[in-house]
Amino acid sequence: MAITYATFAVILFVLTAAGAARVLPLHPLLESRGTENLMAKIYDTSKYGIFQVGNGLARTPQMGWNSWNFFACDIDEKLIRETADALVSTGLSKLGYNYVNIDDCWSQPERDSNGQLAPDPKTFPSGIKALADYVHSKGLKLGIYSDAGAYTCQVRPGSLNHEYDDAKIFASWDVDYLKYDNCFNLGIDPEKRYPSMRDALNATGRTIFYSLCEWGVHDPAKWAGKVGNSWRTTDDINDSWISMSQTADLNDKWAAYAGPGGWNDPDMLEVGNGGMNYDEYRAHFSIWALMKSPLLIGCDVRNMSPETYEILTNEEVIAVNQDPLGVQGRKVYTYGPDNSYQVWAGPLSGHRLAVVLWNRAFKPATISSQWITLGLESSTSVSIRDLWKHEYVSTNSVGSFSARVAAHGCEMYIFTPSSVVNSAI
Numbered sequence: 477m478a479i480t481y482a483t484f485a486v487i488l489f490v491l492t493a494a495g496a497a498r499v500l501p502l503h504p505l506l507e508s509r510g511t512e513n514l515m516a517k518i519y520d521t522s523k524y525g526i527f528q529v530g531n532g533l534a535r536t537p538q539m540g541w542n543s544w545n546f547f548a549c550d551i552d553e554k555l556i557r558e559t560a561d562a563l564v565s566t567g568l569s570k571l572g573y574n575y576v577n578i579d580d581c582w583s584q585p586e587r588d589s590n591g592q593l594a595p596d597p598k599t600f601p602s603g604i605k606a607l608a609d610y611v612h613s614k615g616l617k618l619g620i621y622s623d624a625g626a627y628t629c630q631v632r633p634g635s636l637n638h639e640y641d642d643a644k645i646f647a648s649w650d651v652d653y654l655k656y657d658n659c660f661n662l663g664i665d666p667e668k669r670y671p672s673m674r675d676a677l678n679a680t681g682r683t684i685f686y687s688l689c690e691w692g693v694h695d696p697a698k699w700a701g702k703v704g705n706s707w708r709t710t711d712d713i714n715d716s717w718i719s720m721s722q723t724a725d726l727n728d729k730w731a732a733y734a735g736p737g738g739w740n741d742p743d744m745l746e747v748g749n750g751g752m753n754y755d756e757y758r759a760h761f762s763i764w765a766l767m768k769s770p771l772l773i774g775c776d777v778r779n780m781s782p783e784t785y786e787i788l789t790n791e792e793v794i795a796v797n798q799d800p801l802g803v804q805g806r807k808v809y810t811y812g813p814d815n816s817y818q819v820w821a822g823p824l825s826g827h828r829l830a831v832v833l834w835n836r837a838f839k840p841a842t843i844s845s846q847w848i849t850l851g852l853e854s855s856t857s858v859s860i861r862d863l864w865k866h867e868y869v870s871t872n873s874v875g876s877f878s879a880r881v882a883a884h885g886c887e888m889y890i891f892t893p894s895s896v897v898n899s900a901i
Contacts, residue, residue, distance in 0.1 A: 477729050478683060479837055482698050483835065490790075490889070491619040494731065497528045501505050502821045503532060503660075504746075505622040505763045511769050514632035514848075514851050515823070515851035517851075517852065518802050518808055518821075518849075518850070518851045519680075519803055519823055520731070520732040520824060521732055521733075521734075521735060521803060521804075522652075522732055523697070523698075523733040524701075524732065524733060524734065524738075525695055529674065529686070529701065529702055529703060529704060529705065529737065530736065530737060531678070531683055531686075531705070532683065533683060533685050533705050533737075534685065534705035534706065534736070534737050534738060534739060534801065535737065535800070535802075536686060536741045536768075536797070536798040536799075536800065537706070537768050537769060537770045537771065537797055537831060538575055538653070538687070538705070538706065538737070538739075538770045538771075538772070538796070539572040539573045539575065539770070539771045539772070539794075539797075539798075540563075540573050540574055540575025540576060540577055540616075540617070540653075540667065540752040540771075540772050540773070541559055541563060541573060541575065541576055541577060541580045541772060541774075542577040542579055542619075542655070542744050542772045542773070542774055542775040543555070543559075543577065543578055544579035544580065544672070544744065544774070545558070545713075545715070545744050545745075545746055545749060545774030545775070546749055546774055546775050546776050547776070548580075548581075549580065549581035549630055551578065551579075551581055551582065551599065552599035552600065553599065553601070553602055553607050553610045555605055556576060556578060556611070557607070557610055557611075558778055559576055559778065560576050560610065560611045560614045560616050561614070561838075562777045562778045563614070563616060563777060564614050564615070564616070564794065565574065565689060566777060566780070566785070566789075567787065567789065568777065568789065569614070569615060569616060571627070571789060571791060571794055572618050572771075572794060572798060573773060573788075574615075574617050575616070575617050575618075575619050575652065575685070575772070576617065576618055576619065577618075577619030577620070577621070577652050577655060577772065578610050578618070578620050578621060579609040579621045579655065580595075580621050580628050580632065580657070581599075581628075581630050581632065582595055582599070582600060582620065582621065582632075583595060583596060583628075583632045583633060584595065584596045584597065584632075585632060585633075586633060587633050587638075589772070591639075591641065591700075591854075592640075592641060592645055593622075593633060593635075593638075593642055593645055599735040600622060601884070603649075604618075604620065604651070604873040605648070605650065605651040606688040607651040608649055608650040608651060608652075609650070612627075612650065616877075617649055617652035617653060618650070618652055618653070618667035619651065619652060619653030619654065619655060619685070619687075620646060620649075620651045620654060620655075621654070621655045621656075621657065622634065622635040622642060622652070622655075622656055622657070622673075623635060623636070623656065623657040623658070623659050623660065624636055624653060624656055624657065624662035624666065624669040624670055624673065624690075625657070625658065625659050625661040625662065625669075626657060626660045626662060627659060627662075628657060628658040628660075629657055629659040629660075634659070634660055634662070635656070635673065636660075636662065636664075636811070638674040638678065639672045639673045639675075640676045642673075642676070643673065643679065643680050643684075644676075644679075644680055644707060646677075646680070646684065647677075647680035647681070647684065648681040649863035650682075651682075651684060652683075652684060652685060653684065653685040653687065654673070654677065654684055654685070654686055655685065655687045655689055656670065656673055656686065656687065656688055656689055656704075657689045658690050658691055658693070659688060665694065665749050666688075666690045666693065666694050666696065667694060667699055670688055670700070670703050670704065671703050673686070674704060685705050685706075686703070686704035686705050687704060687705065687706045687707075687741065687770075688703060688706065688707040688708060688741075690704045690707060690708055690743075691701045691708055691710065691712070692708060692709045692710050692711065693709050696709065697709060697730035697732070697740055698709070698730060698734040699736075700738070701733065701738040704738070705737065705738055705739070706738065706739040706740070706741040706770055707738070707739075707740065708741045708743060709726060709727045709729075709730050709740045709742055709743055709815055710723045710726045710727060710742050713742070713743035713744065713746060714742060714746070714751070714872065715746040715749040715750065715751030715752065716751050716752065717752055717756050717884060720746065720752065720756070720759075720760050721765060722838060723743060723821045724742060724763050724767070725765075725807075726742065727740050727741075727742035727767055727769065728767070728806050730803075731767070731804040731806040732804075733900060734768055735803070735804075736800070736804045736858055738800040739768055739769065739770060739804075740767070740768075740769065740804065741769060741770050742764065742767065742769050743824075744770070744772040745760065745761065745764060745771060745772060745774050745775075745788075746760065746774055746775075747760055747761055747774070747775060747784055747787050747788060748771070748773075748774075748775030748780055748787075749774060749775050750777075750787070753884070754783050754787075755882045755883070755884050755885030755886075756884045757783075757784070757787055757833055757883070757898075758787055758864065758886065759884060759885055759886040761787050761788070761790070761793060762793060762832050762834075762863075762864075762886050762888045763820065763832060763834065764797070765793045765794065765797035765807055766796060766797075766805035766820055766821075766822055766830055766888070767804050767806070767830050768797060768802060768803070768804045768805070768822075768899055769797070769823075771797055772795070773788060789793075790863065790864070790875055792861075792866065792890075793863050793864075793888060794889075796822075796824065796863070796890070798826055798831045798834070799824045799830075800825050801823060801824055803822050803823050803824075804822060805821055805822025805830055805832070806818055806820060806821070806822060806835075807819070807820050807850075808820065808821050808849050808850060809845065809846075809849040812837065812841065812843075813837060814836075814837075816821065816835065816836040816837040816841075817835060817836075817841055817843045818833075818834040818835075818836060818843070818848060819832070819836060819843070819845045819850070820832040820833075821829065821845075821850050821877070823851075824890065826892075827892070827893055827895075828853070828890050828891065828892045829844060829850060829858075829890070829891040829892075830888070830889070830891075831850065831877075831888070831889045831890075831891055832886050832887070832888045832889075832891055833845065833879055833881050833886060833887045833889075834881070834885075834886040835881035835883060835884065835885055835886065836884065837883060838883050838884070839883050840880060840881065840882050841880075841881055841883075842878055842879070842880050842881070843878065843879060843881050843887075844876055844877070845876065845878075846875070847874075847875055847876060850891070852891075854874075854875050854891075855875075856874065856893055856894075857872050857873065857874050857893065857894040858870075858872075858873050858874075858891040858892055858893050858894065859871045859873075859892045859894065860871070860877060860889050860890070860891055861889060861890045861892070862874055862887065862888070862889055863888040863889060863890065864887065864888060869889075872894065874883075877889075877891075
């Protein structure tokens with residue numbers, strides 16, 4: 477029997493209470509059809525949804541901007557307002573980049589006289605509530621940062637043992653997103669520290685996206701689905717080819733655990749920060765999109781180069797990331813010198829398949845993908861759309877496909893079976 481994508485369907489469950497756990501069957505991918513189901517084996521999602529936080533958020537990976545990668549501690553309310561303005565004026569917000577996330581260094585060095593977190597009066601004199609109001613007036617959402625430790629990574633007050641007070645004040649400021657870091661954690665296991673903030677956020681009555689930044693130390697993919705909406709699977713990325721490519725490999729390990737409501741997070745985007753070339757940044761964005769990673773811009777969106785803007789605004793690549801089926805794409809085949817010729821792929825809604833040919837060698841190369849490695853039957857005919865050229869490069873490919881790929885570059889495609897195309901005519 478020919479294997480199709482006809483059984484792909486999003487399985488959603490209604491929760492009776494915020495934060496309640498629920499058990500899911502297989503991810504929205506496949507139920508077994510007999511003993512042979514190549515697609516289900518390649519794109520395993522069997523670990524998805526085994527207890528999920530279920531706060532109604534993150535049906536697709538979060539998109540937005542974060543201050544850390546480019547600005548680090550050099551932030552103030554003027555920057556945040558100008559960034560919100562730029563997200564709107566450049567059209568990025570219309571593409572889904574809706575979260576404006578303040579990272580570390582927003583707070584004063586110590587808690588106030590009432591033991592509460594307070595913004596640094598020198599850099600955020602108007603306060604976070606006024607900033608949230610401004611961001612919301614632009615149709616955007618405001619994110620903030622804290623730490624599941626005694627201090628943040630830049631030695632500002634952490635939220636360990638202050639979870640309920642801090643969650644309450646975040647909610648009073650109308651914050652929409654919390655990135656929760658892992659510094660100065662007193663040696664307490666993250667499995668014990670992170671649920672407390674989940675419970676505190678839920679107790680506020682405000683729906684707040686909960687992003688765990690545990691650095692992958694205790695394999696959070698195995699337990700964080702019942703705690704937050706996304707979880708860092710790796711240490712911090714930096715703006716280099718080596719860091720980016722190694723981070724992708726580390727995140728790939730946990731593909732079976734991701735899906736609507738909870739996503740693996742290999743850290744924020746470095747596109748546009750200057751440490752990689754155009755082909756490397758395009759590969760970075762393509763692989764993050766395919767892996768259903770959060771797409772959080774890490775550059776100065778007020779001053780983007782045309783190349784950076786082109787990459788970040790590729791609607792066809794973004795659509796792969798935001799596809800409602802929610803299956804994390806993954807590395808399915810490697811070969812060549814040091815296995816540097818790589819095929820990554822993942823199923824999409826509408827019976828389609830996203831495919832990335834990634835050349836991790838130092839020279840251009842022709843990379844081939846065989847249908848068997850993609851989970852397709854060898855006789856299946858597909859049309860192939862190039863997501864960077866924005867054109868169809870084939871209307872009837874069978875068995876295999878090859879393309880020339882730049883050094884450290886990638887090519888990204890959507891394969892659509894001819895049976896699907898014909899049925900739409």
